[in-house]
Amino acid sequence: xxxxRNTFTLLAVDLLLVLAAWWLAFWLRFNLxxxxxxxxxxxxxxxxCLLGFGAGLVVxxxxxxxxxxxxxxxxxxxxxxVLLGSLxxxxxxxxxxxxxxxxxxxxxxxxxxxxxxxAVRATWRTLAERRLVVDGGNALVIVGNLRDAAxxxxxxxxxxxxxxxxxxxPIATEVGRALQHVHVLGSVxxxxxxxxxxxxxxxxxxxxxxxxxxxxxxLLAADxxxxxxxxxxxxxxxxxxxxxxxKIELEDLLGRAPVQLDVAGLADLFSxxxxxxxxxxxxxxxxxxxxxxxxxxxxxVCVDTSEYAIYGLEQELREAHPQMQGLYYTANVREADRxxxxxxxxxPAVVFHAAAYKHVPLMEQANEIxxxxxxxxxxxxxxxxxxxxxxxxxxxxxxxxxxxxxNVMGATKRLAELLxxxxxxxxxxxxxxxxxxxxxxxxxxxxxxxxxxxIARGGPVTVTHPDIVRYxxxxxxxxxxxxxxxxxxxxxxxxxxxxxxxMKIVELARMLIRLSGHTEQEIxxxxxxxxxxxxxxxxxxxxxETTQPTPHPKLRIAKTAGVLPRVEDVLRWFDEVGAAPSGAxxxxxxxxxVPEYAARPET
Numbered sequence: 301x302x303x304x305r306n307t308f309t310l311l312a313v314d315l316l317l318v319l320a321a322w323w324l325a326f327w328l329r330f331n332l333x334x335x336x337x338x339x340x341x342x343x344x345x346x347x348x349c350l351l352g353f354g355a356g357l358v359v360x361x362x363x364x365x366x367x368x369x370x371x372x373x374x375x376x377x378x379x380x381x382v383l384l385g386s387l388x389x390x391x392x393x394x395x396x397x398x399x400x401x402x403x404x405x406x407x408x409x410x411x412x413x414x415x416x417x418x419a420v421r422a423t424w425r426t427l428a429e430r431r432l433v434v435d436g437g438n439a440l441v442i443v444g445n446l447r448d449a450a451x452x453x454x455x456x457x458x459x460x461x462x463x464x465x466x467x468x469x470p471i472a473t474e475v476g477r478a479l480q481h482v483h484v485l486g487s488v489x490x491x492x493x494x495x496x497x498x499x500x501x502x503x504x505x506x507x508x509x510x511x512x513x514x515x516x517x518x519l520l521a522a523d524x525x526x527x528x529x530x531x532x533x534x535x536x537x538x539x540x541x542x543x544x545x546x547k548i549e550l551e552d553l554l555g556r557a558p559v560q561l562d563v564a565g566l567a568d569l570f571s572x573x574x575x576x577x578x579x580x581x582x583x584x585x586x587x588x589x590x591x592x593x594x595x596x597x598x599x600x601v602c603v604d605t606s607e608y609a610i611y612g613l614e615q616e617l618r619e620a621h622p623q624m625q626g627l628y629y630t631a632n633v634r635e636a637d638r639x640x641x642x643x644x645x646x647x648p649a650v651v652f653h654a655a656a657y658k659h660v661p662l663m664e665q666a667n668e669i670x671x672x673x674x675x676x677x678x679x680x681x682x683x684x685x686x687x688x689x690x691x692x693x694x695x696x697x698x699x700x701x702x703x704x705x706x707n708v709m710g711a712t713k714r715l716a717e718l719l720x721x722x723x724x725x726x727x728x729x730x731x732x733x734x735x736x737x738x739x740x741x742x743x744x745x746x747x748x749x750x751x752x753x754x755i756a757r758g759g760p761v762t763v764t765h766p767d768i769v770r771y772x773x774x775x776x777x778x779x780x781x782x783x784x785x786x787x788x789x790x791x792x793x794x795x796x797x798x799x800x801x802x803m804k805i806v807e808l809a810r811m812l813i814r815l816s817g818h819t820e821q822e823i824x825x826x827x828x829x830x831x832x833x834x835x836x837x838x839x840x841x842x843x844x845e846t847t848q849p850t851p852h853p854k855l856r857i858a859k860t861a862g863v864l865p866r867v868e869d870v871l872r873w874f875d876e877v878g879a880a881p882s883g884a885x886x887x888x889x890x891x892x893x894v895p896e897y898a899a900r901p902e903t
Contacts, residue, residue: 313766317413440503441466442467444505451505454598465483465498569650573648576653582604587778595783600624604655611628633653640685657709672708675712677870685731692730697735706897713892716734740773761825765829795856
């Protein structure tokens with residue numbers, strides 16, 4: 301009832317303004333000296349003016365506008381309503397054949413009506429914004445060029461917590477200009493002084509992810525004690541707790557352009573189907589589950605050895621996707637019979653194999669056979685179970701450490717790739733692909749949680765070597781590209797993800813220190829030396845490999861050279877090797893299967 305009353309009120313105000321414009325047009329037509337006979341003419345035609353404009357504004361749905369948030373789209377809609385109303389009014393007046401009716405009124409009145417209607421709305425919005433400004437908020441300096449700052453200011457519109465007071469731009473020619481009465485006070489290098497002058501203790505980085513000014517702002521903000529903020533990513537706007545600026549994170553500094561997914565193709569692949577993810581409780585596995593759930597899968601089977609991880613995933617997915625049927629198993633990919641039973645029961649159409657041991661130093665000493673049983677035997681079990689149950693696609697998560705491996709973990713992942721290709725011949729109805737990528741920010745066992753813990757303890761932050769470099773990408777980006785590769789791939793292919801430019805680990809450590817609000821003087825960086833099996837750099841492609849492009853700009857196909865192992869021989873070795881083989885014998889066998897593996901001599 302209240303909504304109906306408000307609608308009629310706004311429409312009545314608009315029609316009163318239209319009527320005022322009608323009479324004003326008559327007065328202006330006769331230079332403010334309206335003859336008596338034309339007063340009667342204006343009176344006789346006024347109802348038709350109200351009817352015509354009333355119909356035009358209703359058809360254009362102008363009555364639905366919220367005047368406090370009026371913008372260009374609403375003004376264009378208003379202009380369309382006025383134009384339609386003027387045409388209907390002109391048609392009615394001409395059909396009445398009113399004697400000596402001044403036709404110039406029919407041209408002048410719509411212009412006046414649009415001016416009056418637009419002016420009232422603009423005045424209302426101005427007053428509404430002024431009330432917000434009076435209420436105020438914390439002073440905020442925006443970092444970015446005028447285009448990025450305009451987007452940020454639209455997002456901050458109506459915020460009672462933050463009030464933009466200045467802009468620092470990386471473009472020198474923009475200094476001195478203004479945007480919505482907020483001036484560009486300097487360049488990014490002047491962030492500290494601008495914040496001091498504007499009495500602001502926070503800065504909002506509006507530049508896109510990966511922009512150089514983001515890192516520069518971080519260094520300057522840490523030195524000056526300024527809190528650095530950014531706006532939530534698109535996927536975070538859906539969360540209730542992510543409706544405004546948040547503290548900047550490492551992903552915001554290293555991020556790249558969002559991944560363009562073939563959403564329609566992926567929806568066709570998963571919609572109404574059953575998908576299965578091994579290693580579902582891990583960093584990549586859990587993100588794959590989240591992405592797959594959003595794509596409308598009917599049933600999601602999650603397999604992981606960790607009871608705690610699978611329980612946490614179950615709670616999260618049940619809350620986020622109550623319509624999806626989720627099944628959660630604490631099973632081990634090493635156990636072939638158990639895996640076959642799960643696959644046979646649910647007959648997944650798509651399988652993502654993310655279960656693996658990935659910690660290089662841990663797998664290098666005392667745990668070599670464990671790495672083989674999980675990474676090699678577990679992959680073989682999952683690949684064969686997928687083929688036996690009739691799965692359409694099987695995607696194995698591999699690593700850049702599989703290229704010219706120098707450690708046990710990398711060699712086991714390379715052998716797993718070869719076994720996946722070997723299983724292709726056994727099950728022609730299933731498309732098998734592998735996907736290689738580098739380090740994932742924030743994943744379990746990565747350097748980011750380790751550095752964060754060291755910083756929380758007050759340091760020092762330990763880096764193995766000042767020149768060590770790694771490729772990095774975010775967990776959501778990696779999972780999305782894995783999904784895309786699974787859609788595009790044909791059996792036996794190995795995909796390589798575009799990891800961007802490699803980054804020095806020491807630079808990553810510096811950024812994390814600055815993000816915590818400290819400097820390198822407060823939290824020092826020390827060097828511990830390369831660990832067993834560790835490279836200074838990782839390769840995404842081996843020397844004897846070539847790549848070919850795909851329709852997706854961030855995916856390439858690796859052409860590998862290598863002799864495929866005999867599955868029966870691999871299984872026989874696992875049966876005969878025993879419970880506690882020596883590290884030397886394990887490395888010797890691995891090197892026979894993966895000739896490019898440069899094994900570290902056992903000490």
